[in-house]
Amino acid sequence: MSTTEVTPHLTEPITFWQSTNGKKVVMAVTGVMMFGFVVGHMLGNLQMFEAPEHINAYGHFLHNLGELLWIERGVLLLAIALHIIATIQLALRSKAARPVGYSRRQAINSSYASRTMYWSGPIVLAFIIFHLLQFTAGYIHPQATFVQGDVYQNVVSGFQVWWVSVWYIFAMCLLGLHLSHGLWSMFQSVGLAHPRLSPYLLNAARAVALVIVLGYISIPISVLLGFIK
Amino acid sequence: MKLTLKIWRQKNRNEKGVFVKYPMNDVDPEMSMLECLDVLNESLILRGEVPVAFEHDCREGICGSCGFVINGVAHGPERGTTACQLSMRHFKDGDELTLEPWRAKAFPLVKDLVVNRRALDHIIEAGGYVSVSTGQAPEGNTLPVGKEIADQSMDAAACIGCGACVAACPNASAALFTGAKITHLGVLPQGEPERERRALSMVAQMNAEAFGNCTSIGECTGVCPKEIPLEVIANMNRDYVCASFKRREDLPTPVAPVLQHT
Numbered sequence: 001m002s003t004t005e006v007t008p009h010l011t012e013p014i015t016f017w018q019s020t021n022g023k024k025v026v027m028a029v030t031g032v033m034m035f036g037f038v039v040g041h042m043l044g045n046l047q048m049f050e051a052p053e054h055i056n057a058y059g060h061f062l063h064n065l066g067e068l069l070w071i072e073r074g075v076l077l078l079a080i081a082l083h084i085i086a087t088i089q090l091a092l093r094s095k096a097a098r099p100v101g102y103s104r105r106q107a108i109n110s111s112y113a114s115r116t117m118y119w120s121g122p123i124v125l126a127f128i129i130f131h132l133l134q135f136t137a138g139y140i141h142p143q144a145t146f147v148q149g150d151v152y153q154n155v156v157s158g159f160q161v162w163w164v165s166v167w168y169i170f171a172m173c174l175l176g177l178h179l180s181h182g183l184w185s186m187f188q189s190v191g192l193a194h195p196r197l198s199p200y201l202l203n204a205a206r207a208v209a210l211v212i213v214l215g216y217i218s219i220p221i222s223v224l225l226g227f228i229k
Numbered sequence: 230m231k232l233t234l235k236i237w238r239q240k241n242r243n244e245k246g247v248f249v250k251y252p253m254n255d256v257d258p259e260m261s262m263l264e265c266l267d268v269l270n271e272s273l274i275l276r277g278e279v280p281v282a283f284e285h286d287c288r289e290g291i292c293g294s295c296g297f298v299i300n301g302v303a304h305g306p307e308r309g310t311t312a313c314q315l316s317m318r319h320f321k322d323g324d325e326l327t328l329e330p331w332r333a334k335a336f337p338l339v340k341d342l343v344v345n346r347r348a349l350d351h352i353i354e355a356g357g358y359v360s361v362s363t364g365q366a367p368e369g370n371t372l373p374v375g376k377e378i379a380d381q382s383m384d385a386a387a388c389i390g391c392g393a394c395v396a397a398c399p400n401a402s403a404a405l406f407t408g409a410k411i412t413h414l415g416v417l418p419q420g421e422p423e424r425e426r427r428a429l430s431m432v433a434q435m436n437a438e439a440f441g442n443c444t445s446i447g448e449c450t451g452v453c454p455k456e457i458p459l460e461v462i463a464n465m466n467r468d469y470v471c472a473s474f475k476r477r478e479d480l481p482t483p484v485a486p487v488l489q490h491t
Binding site (some may be wrong): 104 | 436460471484
């Protein structure tokens with residue numbers, strides 16, 4: 001750089017939210033919140049393997065939380081909104097960062113899951129909307145009537161429709177892919193690194209994601225195979 | 230051996246670039262990639278054509294001057310190798326090699342395979358100074374540094390600033406570069422006094438330049454000729470997050486990005 005050149009300073013410092021690093025921290029924190037829900041929801045769902053009264057009582061308990069339920073829903077909605085807003089802003093920025101693309105490109109070190117985050121996320125979101133319409137609101141419940149409060153029967157009659165189960169299993173596999181990268185990536189984003197533990201982090205994230213996928217899809221598979229009637 | 234080089238030719242930033250194919254009939258397998266281009270350029274000069282512009286300096290893989298994308302991989306197919314250290318024996322007779330410059334908005338093209346990487350210099354400049362006591366050399370063990378920490382710092386300090394990480398990143402992010410520069414001083418006691426200001430300032434400059442964000446994909450570390458680990462990015466984020474949540478009067482203001490004054 002020549003000594004005569006004067007590089008002008010920008011007038012404003014960059015705030016936490018304006019920085020890509022800050023947005024990734026927001027994505028990590030909101031991701032943890034959603035992950036917490038995913039784990040809790042799976043543990044609740046696994047009560048399908050017990051007597052019908054158990055899960056029906058659990059559903060009844062959740063619906064009678066009153067304000068708490070709405071606080072939880074509000075927090076989750078806020079987390080989802082922030083996660084999506086940050087993603088869109090970062091994706092637009094990344095797209096602008098390479099106006100001329102490569103004629104050839106070859107991935108040599110990244111996982112399939114990490115390269116498909118932009119696809120797995122929106123598809124899982126579409127699934128969640130469908131899922132809420134089916135099992136929470138009861139608007140879409142093909143080939144059976146939705147009975148408010150009878151969780152067990154709604155799940156069984158819902159999953160007996162083959163395409164509902166296939167769609168569910170497909171979406172859960174994508175959720176697993178999303179988590180297998182996201183769970184490790186969030187440690188990077190918030191800066192939690194440990195020389196001894198970090199090498200195991202990626203595999204640990206994949207193992208947790210696999211457990212979650214298996215936990216969720218065990219229910220439609222059991223319904224289809226007739227273990228749950 | 231016979232090779233076909235398909236090279237991106239672009240006179241300057243304002244003219245349109247195209248790929249031009251150059252068949253080469255007697256490539257020595259012991260040549261480096263850059264020597265292969267030297268041979269091509271000699272023949273181009275003899276034919277009265279404009280030689281291919283590419284950056285190079287030490288040709289020992291330690292200066293960080295050279296680098297372009299070979300068949301879709303920055304610095305070519307060999308891991309931990311710069312373009313100058315890449316031997317032609319790694320290719321097969323009759324191969325076609327596509328050579329492209331680093332493609333990123335923050336790296337405006339200069340000519341052919343040469344890009345302007347001043348954005349990386351801006352990030353280094355933003356790092357500022359390190360307080361070092363001058364005078365006599367201190368007693369060897371007055372400042373104990375653990376082996377792991379020394380290794381971590383050394384691994385990060387191996388960064389030669391070639392820009393392959395930006396080129397390989399699908400988001401054109403400079404996170405690995407900035408992370409390496411922040412880590413190599415930040416983990417040492419010598420770099421401790423300015424640690425947080427340095428992280429804030431360098432991250433601010435990285436964000437002022439037209440780089441994308443880090444999605445922890447790891448392509449950067451795959452092409453890095455010095456194989457710098459992704460952990461340096463976590464170190465950068467930790468220092469940045471810690472520094473961001475402390476009140477400070479002297480918030481660093483970045484300099485105008487490269488694109489505004491080239």
